[in-house]
Amino acid sequence: MKKKVFSVLLAAAMLAGCSNGGASTPSAAPADEVKTYKVGVSIYDFNDNFMTLYRNEIEAYFKTLETDDVKYEITMSDGKNDMGEQSNQVDNFITQGMDVIILNLVQTSSADALIDKIVAADIPLVLINREPLAYDENNNTIDEAYEGIINNPTVCYVGADARQSGTFQGEIVAELPDHGDINGDGKVSYIMIEGDPENIDAQYRTEFSIKALTDAGIEVECLDDQIGNWKQENGQTITANALSQFGDKVEVVFCNNDAMALGAYAAIEAAGRKVGEDIYLLGVDALEECVQKVNEGTMTGTVLNDHIGQSHTAVDVAIKALNGEPLDNYYWVDYVKVTK
Numbered sequence: 425m426k427k428k429v430f431s432v433l434l435a436a437a438m439l440a441g442c443s444n445g446g447a448s449t450p451s452a453a454p455a456d457e458v459k460t461y462k463v464g465v466s467i468y469d470f471n472d473n474f475m476t477l478y479r480n481e482i483e484a485y486f487k488t489l490e491t492d493d494v495k496y497e498i499t500m501s502d503g504k505n506d507m508g509e510q511s512n513q514v515d516n517f518i519t520q521g522m523d524v525i526i527l528n529l530v531q532t533s534s535a536d537a538l539i540d541k542i543v544a545a546d547i548p549l550v551l552i553n554r555e556p557l558a559y560d561e562n563n564n565t566i567d568e569a570y571e572g573i574i575n576n577p578t579v580c581y582v583g584a585d586a587r588q589s590g591t592f593q594g595e596i597v598a599e600l601p602d603h604g605d606i607n608g609d610g611k612v613s614y615i616m617i618e619g620d621p622e623n624i625d626a627q628y629r630t631e632f633s634i635k636a637l638t639d640a641g642i643e644v645e646c647l648d649d650q651i652g653n654w655k656q657e658n659g660q661t662i663t664a665n666a667l668s669q670f671g672d673k674v675e676v677v678f679c680n681n682d683a684m685a686l687g688a689y690a691a692i693e694a695a696g697r698k699v700g701e702d703i704y705l706l707g708v709d710a711l712e713e714c715v716q717k718v719n720e721g722t723m724t725g726t727v728l729n730d731h732i733g734q735s736h737t738a739v740d741v742a743i744k745a746l747n748g749e750p751l752d753n754y755y756w757v758d759y760v761k762v763t764k
């Protein structure tokens with residue numbers, strides 16, 4: 425990126441120099457010419473509720489930043505939850521000469537391949553929502569300083585620390601008058617509905633929601649832990665099955681996101697259970713429907729996954745890159761607890 429920006433600056437300096445002698449170089453742009461930047465955005469799946477809010481806000485916010493002289497031409501592509509499809513989109517972005525790329529990876533395990541080709545094409549890259557991490561297989565630990573990000577000054581990540589969202593979910597339960605132990609048997613019996621297990625958001629929310637309970641000295645019992653891949657219909661099926669298998673034993677339904685919590689709610693209602701009375705339900709994202717449910721008491725709580733803050737940061741950072749300003753490796757946006 426730097427090279428590209430520098431070459432633009434160099435060209436501008438040369439033009440300025442030329443203008444002393446003869447201003448009519450064919451390539452000399454009039455001073456008031458509109459500059460249009462080409463922005464390639466690829467979202468992992470247009471069907472994702474949260475990423476739909478996020479991508480709409482990317483477009484809307486870019487529009488608000490346009491001036492008479494600077495315009496942003498956004499190409500928004502649907503990765504269709506297919507890594508091959510997304511990889512082709514990135515190839516097209518490169519061929520089309522995008523000035524910056526914003527990428528919500530289908531699979532973080534493919535980050536390197538995509539980062540490498542984007543860096544080789546000299547295009548700055550803002551990764552969003554799905555944080556690539558390196559795994560140290562020897563120690564079975566996660567390396568949070570991802571080489572593709574820290575070693576490339578034109579690549580950065582904008583996101584939220586999913587540990588915080590998990591912790592907030594657990595704290596919401598711990599702060600209830602009965603601390604989640606509805607039947608008073610001394611432990612919180614829960615089911616966990618996970619997002620795509622490849623995403624660190626799913627891993628951390630699963631781990632840290634329960635850690636917040638045990639850190640508060642609360643005993644827990646996991647009745648069931650299933651993968652719902654972030655999808656509402658899966659949240660519904662998993663909850664329906666768990667409720668028919670474990671019945672009243674289920675005290676808390678933890679969902680890694682709100683879409684799955686909406687599905688879980690439908691199953692809870694169909695089973696004749698009542699949130700806030702004989703069961704608790706938690707999500708993450710703070711989708712409008714879920715905030716409404718929290719307010720009316722049909723969801724126990726959710727956690728705001730600030731798509732406005734994240735999309736605006738991603739766009740601001742993309743513009744910094746377009747202006748040739750140095751980028752940080754990581755930009756973090758806080759989660760916020762949402763309870764009644």
Ligand code: BGC
Nearest residue numbers: 472474625654681708709729
């Ligand atoms: C959101 C989910 C979304 C996922 C997509 C998460 O941060 O909470 O709702 O499905 O990102 O990667």
